[in-house]
Amino acid sequence: MVEAKKYKIIYDREGCIGAAACAAVNAKDWEIVEDGKANLLQSKEVSKGVWERIITAPELKAHLDAAESCPVRVIKIIDLETGKQLYP
Numbered sequence: 001m002v003e004a005k006k007y008k009i010i011y012d013r014e015g016c017i018g019a020a021a022c023a024a025v026n027a028k029d030w031e032i033v034e035d036g037k038a039n040l041l042q043s044k045e046v047s048k049g050v051w052e053r054i055i056t057a058p059e060l061k062a063h064l065d066a067a068e069s070c071p072v073r074v075i076k077i078i079d080l081e082t083g084k085q086l087y088p
């Protein structure tokens with residue numbers, strides 16, 4: 001049986017400058033809200049200003065696009081199987 005690969009998105013919302021690039025490339029998962037910053041949809045705040053969400057392989061591409069678009073690199077992606085940081 002092949003386990004579905006999982007990844008963790010770690011979003012440092014404190015560092016977000018509201019450039020909106022993430023939401024422009026991935027509107028399904030990122031939304032700009034009232035304070036001008038982005039929210040990662042379906043995520044949980046794990047410590048002050050840090051939000052996390054677990055995703056599966058089919059969702060990875062869209063999240064990588066968002067992470068790569070962010071000018072201040074506040075979106076991290078970790079491969080939960082290897083523990084390797086995929087981005088940045």
Ligand code: SF4
Nearest residue numbers: 016017019020022070
């Ligand atoms: S691209 Fe980065 S800085 Fe811009 S809104 Fe998204 S998370 Fe914030």
